[in-house]
Amino acid sequence: MNYFFVLKKSIPFFFLAVLFSCASKKDMIYYQDVDALGTQEKSNSYEIKIQPDDLLMILVSAEDPEIAIPFNITTNVTGAANPDGMGIQSSQLYLVDDQGCIEFPVLGKLKVSGLTRSEFLNSIQNKIANYIKNPIVNLRIMNFKVSIQGEVTTPGTYPISSERITLIEALSRAGDLTVYGKRNNILIIREIDGIKSYNRVDITKAGFMNSPFYYLAQNDVVYVEPNQNKINVAAVNPSTGLIFSVVSILITLTTLIITTSK
Incomplete structure (x- = not known):
């Protein structure tokens, strides 16, 4: 068997295996503990407040x-x-x-x-x-809108025709999170009376539906952070082809040297 040939073909897959680990269930599934909440007598309600520039x-x-x-x-x-x-x-x-x-x-x-x-x-x-x-x-x-950025299918600013929208509804309008989006650390930037607040929401836990950020306010910004896999892709992608090429050339040269020395 030509072990160098096998090694040469296997190295790219080895690099990919190192770069990308399988996402666990707890990182991907929404409302994981919803059954533990039981039946709620009254849903969480939220009424927006009028702000300057409305x-x-x-x-x-x-x-x-x-x-x-x-x-x-x-x-x-x-x-x-x-x-x-x-x-x-x-x-x-x-x-x-x-x-x-x-x-x-x-x-x-x-x-x-x-x-x-x-x-x-x-x-x-x-x-x-x-x-x-x-x-x-x-x-x-009339100018109720929310902006959704980061790891969603279609980021952008979305006008809201009603005066109440949930975080889940807004994410759904943006095509939901990509597989690279961090579901347990979504950032919501909200401004009230000129003061900005920065709030983190974990949609893998059903308890977020009782938080003040389950319903969005006008002009909220929702940012979905990339997970480690996406960060790895961004960091490695520009040089991946070069690395594979160099490794391939080294293997080829090693094979030629060993072959000619026999």
């Missing part, structure tokens, strides 16, 4: 439409589009300034930053009730 659509209506007109800015409908791709009245959009306020018809400047949707609605309805009987106020955040 774009709010606020519509006021009443039994008599004429009475509500002063509380709605009346300009022409434009071709602007919301995340659903539907036309909206740009006249009804209010940009929250860096002080967390908006200028609202009749009521003037309103502090809205830090309020949840329900808190804002209760507040503005009580104010408008001084002018209109049983007012109805509709509120929607």
Whole structure:
């Protein structure tokens, strides 16, 4: 048997075996301890808070439409589009300034930053009730989006048409994690009132569904770190071909020397 030939053919596979170890079950499977949680009486709830730079659509209506007109800015409908791709009245959009306020018809400047949707609605309805009987106020955040980076199939920034999305839903929109993504150390960057927080989530453990980061907030950034295998690929790939070529040449020269010396 030509042992040098066998050795020559085996070396590339040896290098690959060293570089890539098999991922264990605990590194890949989601919600591994979900059965231990049992039945939850109430699911974890989360209500986002209004922040500076949010774009709010606020519509006021009443039994008599004429009475509500002063509380709605009346300009022409434009071709602007919301995340659903539907036309909206740009006249009804209010940009929250860096002080967390908006200028609202009749009521003037309103502090809205830090309020949840329900808190804002209760507040503005009580104010408008001084002018209109049983007012109805509709509120929607029009620029709700999250950004997903790292080891997912399709990273990018995703507009959210509703006002609540879970981390799992967001990852699913991005095509889920690749085999190289670390499932036990997902980073969520969140900014509230100008202060950023950096939070780690382990989606292999079902308990994360009860964490404050199961539901994402507007403008959250989700980053999936690469696992060690991906890091090895990035570090070795540029020189792998060269290493294999050098080793192959050395084996060939050794074979020729031994052959000619016989």
